[in-house]
Amino acid sequence: MLFENYDVIVVGAGHAGSEAAAAAANLGSKVLLITMNLQTIAQMSCNPAMGGIAKGQIVREIDAMGGYSGIVTDKTMIQFRMLNKSKGPAMWSPRAQSDRVMFSNEWRRKLEMTTNVDFWQDTVVGLLVKDKRVIGVKTGMGLEINSKSVVLTNGTFLNGIIHIGEKSFGGGRMGDKASTGITEQLVELGFRSDRMKTGTPVRIDGRSINFEKLIEQKGDDEPGGFSYFEQPKLKQQRSCWIAYTSLKVHETLRTGFHLSPMFSGRIEGIGPRYCPSIEDKIDRFAGKDSHQLFVEPEGWDTIEYYLNGFSSSLPDYVQVKALRQIEGFENAKIFRPGYAIEYDFFPPEQLFHTLETKLINNLYFAGQINGTTGYEEAAAQGLMAGINAHLKVREQDPLILGRAEAYIGVLIDDLITKGVDEPYRMFTSRAEYRILLRQDNADARLTEKSFKLGLASKERMDLFVTKQEKIMILIEMLRSVSVDPNAVNGYLESSGTSLITAKQKLANLLLRPQLSLTGLLEFLPSELKSITSGYDKAVLESTEIILKYEGYIEKEKEMADKLARLEDVKLKLEFDYHSLQSLSYEAREKLSEIKPSTLGQASRISGISPSDISVLAIFLGR
């Protein structure tokens, strides 16, 4: 036998597949990672960046649980920014530009260092299924490899078609073959599949860009990172640049519209509303004279640049002509044009919260195959699918994260409950309890849970416990130490806030928006100051947020608790909703299809009205 019987086979080694393989293997499963090309593990097929609003929080969560995306990003980033610092802490979002090649190499190194992960370069063309249970895969080389579970992370490769203007050809990504066979077999097994579309912009030769005409966007003065493990901080960073389209650019792009596969109807897939192509933006926001573009370097020492915001599937010559009308790009040369790609996905209502399919046991889907977009969303699903595949094989209880617990919980619950009608991307607005799901406290939310599972390491857990202790001590100090008006009024005046007339607790003063924790720490008695002087930035940041925004945090906690009661009402998966005549017809259909596991989940299904929920609640005798 060429292969042993694996616990988990992961098909695809993108962001989802890599996290899935790492998680299952670190938990102790024997894992085989199969990919068409072992040189492009965790390839950044689109822009060379991780994080951003809501997505940065996801990467922090993955890290808190012991996934690798955060560590790999920290090791390979060339610029770091904390977005939205002027907003409340729920919105603070880490974002990093990475060196594309280093990112991929680092991921491969990480996986190679993971015991229990085997590699195999091949194409999976079918699944081995017996009695509604997956028992392995068939490959393009004609091999049958057995396993107790399979995680499919096929990305954009299933029947992928690339479009550039009137040209189109099969492919899973520029330069890679598409994958066929899996969709057809799954449909035969009873799965529903549909088409989706996404796109990517041109890559430009940096030597041909006139940067003097662009606006520089530097990294943070004190760059942070994604991982809760301390990483060496960036000593130097590369800048991004901002450019703008003009009416003239728009006119030029319009001349190619009749040749666009989007407008001519040759693409059937649904495109992303949130990351639209430039032609989509011009068409939809006809009143807007200019759109913002970000010029992002692809690595430390490459001349290749990525033009974020200029995604297009117009003919290459139209793309270049329009590009050269943008200020700063008059003489631009390109490495390759933008293109659109169309691919198969499986509407995710066909999954359980574990990402296991409802139809075939031990088969898991993660990433773009579920209709999502984004490395972070894919990685999060991969992590959860890897964890749950392992737990299922070991006959242990699944791990499901709640909506008040993690963006990952929101992501998966949204997918399987509401389905997707366009590529799904995470936003902070999708979370009901945004201020509970902050980037600073992902460890407090998830690390202990993951440690108990056996995924987060002892080292990580110790680090977390130490941090929590320090936060507690600091909070206690600030709540008990009062300052004298004489001592503090000078500082208050210089900070532009009103003076105090009687002694006040430091925690109270911290509530004032004008005052910061570092400023107030100066007023601790010297014996306490010496204790806190060694506290790192992360401890100070979390402490400050907890105290400053306590009122808001408590408010959301209260709301979450109130609604959690509906989450606690379990529904039977095999309940016959058609027998509940009081439900609307649509509700009966939807509930039968989605099989919600709680009343709370049922309430989030589109087409389920509050009165349907009342009927269910009443039926359950609540």
Add this chain to the structure above:
Amino acid sequence: MHFDFQNNDTICALSTAPGMAAIAVLRISGEKTFEIVNKVFRAKSKHFSIDNAQSHKAWFGSIFDGEEMLDEVLVTIFRKPHSYTGEDIAEISCHGSVYIQQQLFGLIMKNGARPATAGEFTMRGFAHQRFDLAQAEAVADLIASNSKTTHELAIKQMRGGFSDKISMLRQGLVDFASLIELELDFAEEDVEFADRNEFYRLLHEIQTEIKVLTDSFQTGNVIKTGIPVAIIGKPNVGKSTLLNAILNEEKAIVSEIPGTTRDVIEDTIIIEGYNFRFIDTAGLRDSEDIIENMGIERTYEKIKQASIILYVCDLASCKGESAEEMLEEFRSFIQDENKHFILIGNKIDMMDEIPGHFSEMVELETIFVSAKRKENIQLIADSLVKSVKKLNLNADTIVSNARHYHALSKASEALHAVEKNFREGLPTDLIAIDIRSALHYLGSITGQIVTEELLQNIFGKFCIGK
């Protein structure tokens, strides 16, 4: 509280008040309704068949238990979904003897129905989406209504005016909240979707509406529980006698001993369709008696709660200094603009004529009566009705439900924070927390937001048979 919907089982209850009456109505609802009716009912008309009988029509015939005839009845049929519960319903009007009621009820049970629990008919109507929560609550109010005003109020709410208004307010806020969220989602790009001035306008509009609604709660509450009328005055001026005269029955203990009424006595009476709740009080005086003092204290409490106050004085003993004192006390009372004070000059039976020194009283629109002889009592009734008409009972929407009032107040509180924080330039993601909270409370009124406490709250209130 458990309702078994799965089998759509059939429920039955007496819908009229228990006890003997001219007629009684039994209501049956559920899948087996017509099957049961078919077993026990023989229509007079030969053309009648339960499957073809027209909906919303009454049929004359007899009820049989086997071969034994029980009663002649009218059966009204309502086919689903056009019925109160949204299910098949039959209402059987029988003669109102308690025996017949019991026999008929037992017969229907025997044939496959089960007794309905409190509120179950309405619960089913709600479950079949015949009406929303606020409307369901209005049904409970309608049943409980005992006067023209409570009835009008309930009817308005049942028709959905209140729900419509709340939904409309909420929708405006939802629209704005989604713009704010959009801004947050695209915070990295140069966008501002939500027009701040437009938002202030919207907030102001919603707050104004909510204020009108919460203000109306006092009125609504007054209507539901009766307009409180306190009868106050010095001991032994005849307050209890006056109350008795108004109620036209001997409710309060009347005696010649001052301070007889030690506690507060309440009773309600409907005058021209308005429900008044009269409160007889202990006489106001300095007393050594602990119990009496407690009564006096309670009197002041009641004065606070009353909308209308009848200040009674004894004309016969009200002379010189004591008259001055009394008038002074009365004037100090009428400073309160929220209450309507009426001065009652009692015991005209003891006078030959209204003495001149009461001319000042006349200016205060005093009503001169004899409680003992029930003279001029009608004048008091007229005056009460006139002052009630000044209350704004004709507003489109009046909040009469404590749950609604609470939710509206909470929503208003949250919106107040929203506006304040916007003006102070707080980050919008924090403001969004208060917006979400306001949406939650508004949605909980009509049931757009379902919480457990809400469901428990509503349906226990109904009497069985509704």
